[in-house]
Amino acid sequence: MNNKLTYLDFNEAVKKSLELIVPTTLTQKIPLLEALNKVIAQDIICIKNLPSFNNSAMDGFAVKFEDAGKKLNIKRVIYAGDKDEKILANLQDNECYKIMTGAQVPNDADTIIPIENCLEVTDKTVLIPKDLKKGSNLRIKGEEQKKGNILLKKGEVIRSSHITLLASQGIVMVEVFKDISIAVLSTGDELKEPWEISSEDEIYNCNSYALISLLKEKGFNATYSGVIPDDLNKSKEFISTLKNYDVVITTGGISMGDADFVAQAFLDNGLEPIFHGVNLKPGRPIMMGKMNKTIVFSLPGNPLTAMVNMHLFAIPALKKLQGSSCFYHDVIKAKNKKEFKTKQGRVNIVLGTCENGIFTVTRDNKYGSGMITVLYESNALLVTSKDTSSISEEQEVGVISFNNKLINKQIDIFN
Ligand SMILES: Nc1nc2c(c(=O)[nH]1)N[C@H]1C(S)=C(S)[C@@H](COP(=O)(O)OP(=O)(O)OC[C@H]3O[C@@H](n4cnc5c(N)ncnc54)[C@H](O)[C@@H]3O)O[C@H]1N2
Numbered sequence: 001m002n003n004k005l006t007y008l009d010f011n012e013a014v015k016k017s018l019e020l021i022v023p024t025t026l027t028q029k030i031p032l033l034e035a036l037n038k039v040i041a042q043d044i045i046c047i048k049n050l051p052s053f054n055n056s057a058m059d060g061f062a063v064k065f066e067d068a069g070k071k072l073n074i075k076r077v078i079y080a081g082d083k084d085e086k087i088l089a090n091l092q093d094n095e096c097y098k099i100m101t102g103a104q105v106p107n108d109a110d111t112i113i114p115i116e117n118c119l120e121v122t123d124k125t126v127l128i129p130k131d132l133k134k135g136s137n138l139r140i141k142g143e144e145q146k147k148g149n150i151l152l153k154k155g156e157v158i159r160s161s162h163i164t165l166l167a168s169q170g171i172v173m174v175e176v177f178k179d180i181s182i183a184v185l186s187t188g189d190e191l192k193e194p195w196e197i198s199s200e201d202e203i204y205n206c207n208s209y210a211l212i213s214l215l216k217e218k219g220f221n222a223t224y225s226g227v228i229p230d231d232l233n234k235s236k237e238f239i240s241t242l243k244n245y246d247v248v249i250t251t252g253g254i255s256m257g258d259a260d261f262v263a264q265a266f267l268d269n270g271l272e273p274i275f276h277g278v279n280l281k282p283g284r285p286i287m288m289g290k291m292n293k294t295i296v297f298s299l300p301g302n303p304l305t306a307m308v309n310m311h312l313f314a315i316p317a318l319k320k321l322q323g324s325s326c327f328y329h330d331v332i333k334a335k336n337k338k339e340f341k342t343k344q345g346r347v348n349i350v351l352g353t354c355e356n357g358i359f360t361v362t363r364d365n366k367y368g369s370g371m372i373t374v375l376y377e378s379n380a381l382l383v384t385s386k387d388t389s390s391i392s393e394e395q396e397v398g399v400i401s402f403n404n405k406l407i408n409k410q411i412d413i414f415n
């Protein structure tokens with residue numbers, strides 16, 4: 001391979017990586033409870049008004065507003081689920097309904113008073129307070145969503161809140177984009193699988209398992225395809241078997257060592273690279289391209305580098321490929337706790353923890369990209385521009401959430 005990499009500007013690399021991606025158009029219908037994290041393939045239109053009938057938001061009494069301050073006879077009790085004659089509007093003078101939360105409100109009542117706000121409540125009568133607000137505690141048919149409204153848009157990733165809406169419409173099968181197929185593999189003769197015995201001269205393959213899990217967290221299903229040996233011909237042969245995948249992700253063998261054959265093996269299989277080398281720390285040797293119809297990401301072998309580059313570069317591109325319309329990283333604003341230095345001239349990805357609005361850099365930003373524990377210790381990525389040489393104490397920063405987790409002490413959640 002060429003023994004001098006040229007390092008592409010970070011923003012240019014992100015732009016190129018997204019431009020390369022043509023979203024999938026293949027769809028399938030799947031059961032509602034299998035739809036979590038999948039991407040909706042067509043707009044979902046409201047087919048049932050929300051709510052679909054006028055109903056009570058409280059257990060209490062349904063009255064005519066003008067009866068405020070009067071003692072009323074209780075005509076009947078209406079329960080959630082009652083229909084037909086049980087919800088007939090037939091109040092005579094000085095009458096009201098006793099009503100339960102979620103029950104249909106007959107058309108001749110316009111205001112609900114919670115039972116605890118009523119005076120002198122007996123089985124037969126109730127004294128209504130004087131100060132009523134017309135329409136209070138009455139949920140009107142269609143006030144939340146009307147038939148014909150667009151409830152969910154094509155390209156949205158299905159979360160539990162989407163499932164609530166879909167179920168509320170009686171939708172049990174959802175049209176989503178078919179899962180893209182992803183192969184994950186490692187490279188390196190030094191690697192042993194976690195279930196094998198390894199000598200002091202060998203290391204365990206952790207990258208493949210880490211990447212497959214990260215992909216799973218983000219809603220993708222990846223297949224583990226094994227380890228490519230440090231041999232050009234064997235690498236070529238191995239890679240030639242992967243051309244039916246939509247995506248191939250490799251780690252290692254991508255830099256300048258004598259055993260780094262990955263780039264050449266892909267090139268010999270027809271890869272058209274869009275970059276090999278980005279002005280980034282860590283992750284400088286990263287490569288991306290297209291091999292016929294297969295998108296290829298070759299991430300560096302260092303575990304920390306592989307994971308953060310996967311998160312920063314590959315996940316947005318994969319989200320786009322999967323048909324998602326939201327594939328850019330969001331940032332959370334935080335205050336930096338302690339000053340730290342970064343390497344000027346390159347974009348730096350810095351690991352830290354972000355808790356309660358405070359970003360704390362991991363190990364004073366003095367860790368190596370071959371380290372593994374650092375990933376576990378962190379839950380946020382801070383990206384610096386190539387002109388930045390330090391981040392000062394108290395500086396406001398924007399960070400990308402990384403390992404989502406709850407925290408181990410209770411903090412003030414109120415605003
Ligand atoms: N002369 C230069 N040398 C290096 C450069 C450079 O620019 N010039 N870049 C360095 C950087 S930056 C990185 S990152 C590494 C990346 O190199 P490779 O992608 O070729 O990765 P390997 O050499 O194969 O492995 C690096 C490191 O990671 C370990 N590894 C690899 N795969 C796994 C795995 N599946 N699980 C756990 N650990 C893995 C491997 O044993 C090495 O220790 O290159 C620098 N060199």
Ligand code: MOO
Pocket residue numbers: 280281282283284285300302305369370
């Ligand atoms: O990508 Mo390397 O891990 O920059 O050091």
